[in-house]
Amino acid sequence: MRLTDVPTAQQAALFPDASRPERPLLFRDLQEIQDRLLTWWGEPPAPREVWDPLTQLIYSLCSSRTKDAESQATILALRERFGGWPSGPNSWDEVRWERLRDASVAEIEDTLRLATFPDRKAVQLKRTLERITERVGSLSLAFLAKYRTDKVRAWIEELPGAGVKASAAVVNFSSLRRRAIAIDGHHQRIAIRLGIAPANATARQVEATLVPLTPVGWTAITMDEHHTLVKKLGQRVCSLREAHCTRCPLREVCLTGSAAATSRS
Known part of the structure; x- marks a missing residue:
């Protein structure tokens, strides 16, 4: 070819x-x-632990230029400090991230200290969660399941700090499970x-x-x-x-x- x-x-x-x-x-x-x-x-x-689209987006934003071990530790630290898990401590299905959205940039940056560029990522992460809330009316990406894949990716890429890699990760790695690389x-x-x-x-x-x-x-x-x-x-x-x-x-x-x-x- x-x-x-x-x-x-x-x-x-x-x-x-x-x-x-x-x-x-x-x-x-x-x-x-x-x-x-x-x-x-x-x-x-090994099979991936599949998360909801919003959690996957948060992980993707935090993991840029960061090793896998530190990225995993970072998302766990965010969940421990700001997340909620109504379905139990071993489930990611219903994690709520409003406390992360409403936290100060300094608090978020402190929790991202294992990731690269925590100061930059803290600002982007807070802005992204606020932007989703403004556009949707609540902090959730569950509605994306109704969209075509190309529309999902375009929607994600309009968020602060989210590029083509993040949009592909959300549609492919998360519970959306769409075709993308x-x-x-x-x-x-x-x-x-x-x-x-x-x-x-x-x-x-x-x-x-x-x-x-x-x-x-x-x-x-x-x-x-x-x-x-x-x-x-x-x-x-x-x-x-x-x-x-x-x-x-x-x-x-x-x-x-x-x-x-x-x-x-």
């Missing part, structure tokens, strides 16, 4: 300021990537190295090129699993500082990996 197979108008919309990759991809579709990653790791990722820094970097997107492609552009490569039968859960597998690869093998191509399960289908192998021979 070549990106040049995509209609010219669509290419221009995806990459208005980027050099388009002209080399053919070395794999058929994302199923081949998925199979290689599953074989490499030996087992699929959340593109974090690891996924973006690996897609570029694979040759799917040009070097200066944005997360939105990368997702737009990846989704057409997903098999028809892929569900929202499959896309979630794919995100987790690629993220794991980026954390452990294909890092920002160095691509360890010789021990990468994708080296045979990766333009960067194949180029590295050629240079060594």
Whole structure:
């Protein structure tokens, strides 16, 4: 497959300021990537603990550029200090976040101290929750279940600090469980190295090129699993500082990996 197979108008919309990759991809579709990653790791990722859309949005806003362990600790700290759980301490189904919305920025920042940029995120988080209340009349995103996926994502992306990754996470990871691929820094970097997107492609552009490569039968859960597998690869093998191509399960289908192998021979 070549990106040049995509209609010219669509290419221009995806990459208005980027050099388009002209080399053919070395794999058929994302199923081949998925199979290689599953074989490499030996087992699929553990099932995600699915939250309501609002809790997932809060987590996404707090977890940007923050390691998973610290992100998990942060959402638990927020819930302990500001959340409520009418269904019991082990359930996220009915968490209420009004106390978080009404807290001072200083209180929120103190609770976000394990996350990166807690001062910035505290302001964005409070503004986001206030904005949702203004638009909806209450602090809930349950109504999004009635919307088309594209409308849900557009609605989310109008909130302070919420971009394409956050909107994809809300529709894919939360109880909405819609088809989308959340593109974090690891996924973006690996897609570029694979040759799917040009070097200066944005997360939105990368997702737009990846989704057409997903098999028809892929569900929202499959896309979630794919995100987790690629993220794991980026954390452990294909890092920002160095691509360890010789021990990468994708080296045979990766333009960067194949180029590295050629240079060594």
